[in-house]
Amino acid sequence: MDIAFADWLNLIFRWLHVIAGIAWIGSSFYFIFLDLSLRKRRELPPGVGGEAWNVHGGGFYLMQKYTVAPAEMPEELHWFKYEAYFTFLSGFALMSVIYYWGADAYLIDPEIADLTQFEAIVLSIGFLSGGWIVYDILCRLPLLIKHDWLLSVAVFALILLVAVGTTNVFSGRAAFVHVGAVVGTIMVANVFFIIIPNQKIVVADLIAGRKPEARLGQEAKQRSTHNNYLTLPVLLMMISTHFPMIFSHEQSWVVVALILVVGGIIRDYFNKKNAGRSGNALKWQWPAAATFMAGLILFVSHDPAAGSRQDVTVPDPSVVLAISQTHCATCHAARPSDPDFDEAPGGVHLETVDDLRKYSAKILQQSVLTRAMPLGNQSKMTREERDLLGVWIRAGMPDGASE
Numbered sequence: 001m002d003i004a005f006a007d008w009l010n011l012i013f014r015w016l017h018v019i020a021g022i023a024w025i026g027s028s029f030y031f032i033f034l035d036l037s038l039r040k041r042r043e044l045p046p047g048v049g050g051e052a053w054n055v056h057g058g059g060f061y062l063m064q065k066y067t068v069a070p071a072e073m074p075e076e077l078h079w080f081k082y083e084a085y086f087t088f089l090s091g092f093a094l095m096s097v098i099y100y101w102g103a104d105a106y107l108i109d110p111e112i113a114d115l116t117q118f119e120a121i122v123l124s125i126g127f128l129s130g131g132w133i134v135y136d137i138l139c140r141l142p143l144l145i146k147h148d149w150l151l152s153v154a155v156f157a158l159i160l161l162v163a164v165g166t167t168n169v170f171s172g173r174a175a176f177v178h179v180g181a182v183v184g185t186i187m188v189a190n191v192f193f194i195i196i197p198n199q200k201i202v203v204a205d206l207i208a209g210r211k212p213e214a215r216l217g218q219e220a221k222q223r224s225t226h227n228n229y230l231t232l233p234v235l236l237m238m239i240s241t242h243f244p245m246i247f248s249h250e251q252s253w254v255v256v257a258l259i260l261v262v263g264g265i266i267r268d269y270f271n272k273k274n275a276g277r278s279g280n281a282l283k284w285q286w287p288a289a290a291t292f293m294a295g296l297i298l299f300v301s302h303d304p305a306a307g308s309r310q311d312v313t314v315p316d317p318s319v320v321l322a323i324s325q326t327h328c329a330t331c332h333a334a335r336p337s338d339p340d341f342d343e344a345p346g347g348v349h350l351e352t353v354d355d356l357r358k359y360s361a362k363i364l365q366q367s368v369l370t371r372a373m374p375l376g377n378q379s380k381m382t383r384e385e386r387d388l389l390g391v392w393i394r395a396g397m398p399d400g401a402s403e
C-alpha cells in the first residue's frame with residue numbers, strides 16, 4: 001500500500017517535473033536564439049537594438065528587442081518565470097518522495113556511509129542550498145567578475161567538488177542525481193534571486209522615469225549565460241538514474257567533468273550558429289564533443305574496481321545462488337521477504353540458477369560492473385561477492401562439478 005502510494009506520487013511529480021522542465025528550457029532556448037538572431041537591418045524605432053523575423057504555425061512574427069527597455073511601459077507584459085519555479089518545486093517534491101521518504105533504499109548506501117535517514121536528508125538539503133550559496137559568492141567576487149573565463153573555471157570546479165562530496169556520502173545513483181539537482185537549483189535560484197528581481201527594478205525605474213543601472217542587466221546576463229551552458233549537462237544528469245554505467249563509477253567527478261564539457265561544447269555550437277556565425281567558428285564543436293564523448297565512454301568502461309578478476313576461480317552455481325539468496329531474492333522473488341515489496345521489482349525473479357542465467361547480462365550490469373543493485377545495499381554485499389558473480393557469468397555460467 002505504502003509503495004503504491006509512493007509510486008503514484010512519483011509518477012505525478014515526475015510528469016509535472018518533465019512538463020515544467022520542457023516549458024522552461026523550451027522558452028529559454030527560444031529566447032537565447034531570439035537574442036542572438038536579432039539584426040539591425042534597417043532604421044529601427046528609437047530604443048530598439050535589433051529585430052528578427054520568425055515564421056511559425058502559419059504566420060510571420062516581427063520580433064523587436066528594446067535594449068534595456070522601452071520609453072514607456074507596455075500595458076500588458078508577459079513574464080517568463082513560473083516554468084523555472086515549477087521545475088524546482090516539482091523536482092524537490094520528486095526528490096522528497098524517492099530519496100527522502102525512500103532514503104534507506106535510494107539515498108543511503110551503508111557501504112559508503114552508514115547514515116541515518118535524518119542525517120542523509122540534512123546532508124542532501126545542505127548540498128542543495130550550500131551549492132547555491134558558494135556559487136553566488138563566486139559570482140560576486142570582483143576578480144571573477146572581471147574575468148569571465150576564470151569564473152567559469154571556478155563554477156566548473158565547484159560542480160566537481162559537489163560530485164566528490166556526494167559520491168562520498170550517498171549511494172552512486174543518489175550522488176549523481178544530487179549533482180544534477182545542485183546545478184538545477186543554482187539555475188532556478190539565478191532566475192529567482194537575480195534575473196527576475198533585477199528585471200523588476202528595471203521596470204520600476206522605467207515607471208518612475210529613471211534610467212536603469214547598466215549593472216543590473218550585466219548581472220542578469222552573466223547568470224543567464226551560466227544557465228545556458230549548464231542546460232544540456234543537467235538534463236543528462238537527471239536521466240542518469242537509468243544508466244548505472246554513468247552514475248556508479250568510483251571517480252564520478254571525472255564523469256561529471258566530461259558531461260559538462262560535452263554538453264557545454266554542443267550548446268556553444270548552437271549559440272554561435274544562432275548568432276549568425278559561420279565557417280571556422282562552427283567547425284570545431286561537433287568533432288570536439290564527439291572526442292570527449294568517446295573519452296567518457298572509454299573512461300566508464302575502464303573502471304578498475306569492476307574489472308574481471310583473473311585470480312578468482314569459477315565458483316559453483318550453489319555459491320552464486322547463495323549470494324543471490326542473501327542479496328537479491330529478498331526483493332526479487334515471487335513473495336519478497338522485504339516488507340517494502342509485494343512482488344518482484346521490475347518483474348525480475350532471481351530465485352533459481354536458471355533465473356540467474358536468464359538475467360545474467362543485467363546482473364552483470366547492475367551488480368558487477370556497477371553497484372546499482374542490491375538497491376540501497378542494505379545487506380552490505382561485498383566486492384568479493386560481486387567478483388564471484390562476475391567470474392561465474394563471464395565463464396559462461398557453468399553447471400559446476402557437483403551437478
Ligand code: HEC
Pocket residue numbers: 105324327328329330331332338345346348350359362363366367373374375376381
Ligand atoms: C531492496 C530491494 C532490492 C534488492 C535487495 C535487489 N533489488 Fe534489484 N531491483 C529493485 C527495484 C526496486 C528495481 C526496479 C528498478 C529501479 O527502481 O531502479 C530493481 C531492478 C533490478 C533489475 C532490472 C533493471 C533493469 O534494467 O530493468 C535487475 C537486473 C536487478 N534489479 C538485479 C538485482 C540483483 C542482481 C540483486 C542482488 C545482487 C538485486 N537486484 C537486489 C530492488 C531490489
